[in-house]
Amino acid sequence: MDTLRIEGGQVLRPDMTVERADVLVDRDDGTILDIGTDLDADASETLDADGCLVMPGLVNAHCHVSMTLLRGYADDKELDAWLREDIWPAEAALTADDIRVGAELGLVEMIRSGTTTFADMYFDVPEIVDAVEDAGLRARLGHGSVTIGKDDDDAWDDIEESIEIAREFDGAADGRIRTAVMPHSLTTVGEKYLREAAAEAHEDDIPVHYHANETTDEVDPIVEERDEHPLSYAKDLGMLTERDFIAHGVHVDDEEISLLAESGTGVVHCPASNMKLASGMAPVQDMLDAGVTVGIGTDGAASNNDLDMFDEMRDAAMIGKLAADDASAVAAEDVVRMGTAGSADAIGLPGGALEVGGVADIAVVDLDAPHLTPANDLVSHLAYAARGSDVRHTVCDGQVLMQDREVLTLDESSVMERAREAVTELRDRI
Ligand SMILES: CSC[C@H]1O[C@@H](n2cnc3c(O)ncnc32)[C@H](O)[C@@H]1O
Numbered sequence: 001m002d003t004l005r006i007e008g009g010q011v012l013r014p015d016m017t018v019e020r021a022d023v024l025v026d027r028d029d030g031t032i033l034d035i036g037t038d039l040d041a042d043a044s045e046t047l048d049a050d051g052c053l054v055m056p057g058l059v060n061a062h063c064h065v066s067m068t069l070l071r072g073y074a075d076d077k078e079l080d081a082w083l084r085e086d087i088w089p090a091e092a093a094l095t096a097d098d099i100r101v102g103a104e105l106g107l108v109e110m111i112r113s114g115t116t117t118f119a120d121m122y123f124d125v126p127e128i129v130d131a132v133e134d135a136g137l138r139a140r141l142g143h144g145s146v147t148i149g150k151d152d153d154d155a156w157d158d159i160e161e162s163i164e165i166a167r168e169f170d171g172a173a174d175g176r177i178r179t180a181v182m183p184h185s186l187t188t189v190g191e192k193y194l195r196e197a198a199a200e201a202h203e204d205d206i207p208v209h210y211h212a213n214e215t216t217d218e219v220d221p222i223v224e225e226r227d228e229h230p231l232s233y234a235k236d237l238g239m240l241t242e243r244d245f246i247a248h249g250v251h252v253d254d255e256e257i258s259l260l261a262e263s264g265t266g267v268v269h270c271p272a273s274n275m276k277l278a279s280g281m282a283p284v285q286d287m288l289d290a291g292v293t294v295g296i297g298t299d300g301a302a303s304n305n306d307l308d309m310f311d312e313m314r315d316a317a318m319i320g321k322l323a324a325d326d327a328s329a330v331a332a333e334d335v336v337r338m339g340t341a342g343s344a345d346a347i348g349l350p351g352g353a354l355e356v357g358g359v360a361d362i363a364v365v366d367l368d369a370p371h372l373t374p375a376n377d378l379v380s381h382l383a384y385a386a387r388g389s390d391v392r393h394t395v396c397d398g399q400v401l402m403q404d405r406e407v408l409t410l411d412e413s414s415v416m417e418r419a420r421e422a423v424t425e426l427r428d429r430i
């Protein structure tokens, strides 16, 4: 058997306790064989975790990974103006090669900061599939459809593309890639298209993922036109089921929180994007109290402006307290759980916890840094003090993606060089 032993570290267990232990991984099937102090001495390969915390790989539950190319391209605007005046015109000029190199750049950033799994909505999805296959991460990918501003034929083509992509690539990369049908939002996709997309997705047991209740500009027109709140509309459309998950969920009222809890629909909280675009403060503690499955996502690098899930957990804790007007709200344990198991549950992928028989998706965090000293409480450090750059090794599906801060699956400097060139040419085209 081909095995990997991560040795000498402290391990974060699913109940948020930390204990001294080694982790033994079966690299043939990518699962955890054992966790303990007396493990079989021989392993095919070892990773040193002395002075480190071994934790589940982080799960970025909502992203547009190729938007790394638009990092810093347009800042300091609210969502609608940002999308219409800057982002959508720039995206119209992106080529398939741009999408590929933007995805690779984002995947390098994720691997470097301990993210092993992500969910992504974009276009030219086959390029993203290839990049994920090479990089070795786990992902739920989908084509984002928009129908406003399109004639009926073009609108149906876009919806059909989302369904076809979801069917074609589900199970790709030895099962590491799963898919979803991804209509962009409840206001940018028309009612009949949403209904059909959800029905077709669910017929094949494929989830639906969309932006919802992100800004008041998005909520108010639905309430005015339909006399119901967006998530009640989504329920009528068949888009609020246990396998589905929404991004943002900022402006949700109590009734909508109950709908989310009853249906089991996941919510991906995107605190940095919500702050940067001044979209609002999501009632995260209320959602947790109601039993909603809440994960965390970075959103794209153009509204964040990085893909570091440690940053995101810290932001989630900070804004969660502000939103609840309660310093005990959205506590350290809560955000670490949301950035790992909560996200994995929301997007319906394995991972998010280190347990025997579970997938070997692991981040090893180097604690030997001034900002992580002293080690009073390691869960507190993960939530409030650690940074993506503290990650020393990243493992996904039993494969080592980064060892001693060297990314093994992608050529980092070549990716960065190609990304710079792509953006020089892109800016000429826009
Ligand atoms: C049609 S593919 C996905 C689409 O979503 C855009 N996008 C990026 N961030 C956000 C956000 O916070 N809310 C809504 N839409 C967003 C992205 O630029 C793509 O066009």
Ligand SMILES: [Zn+2]
Binding pocket: 062, 063, 064, 211, 247, 299, 300
């Ligand atoms: Zn988004």
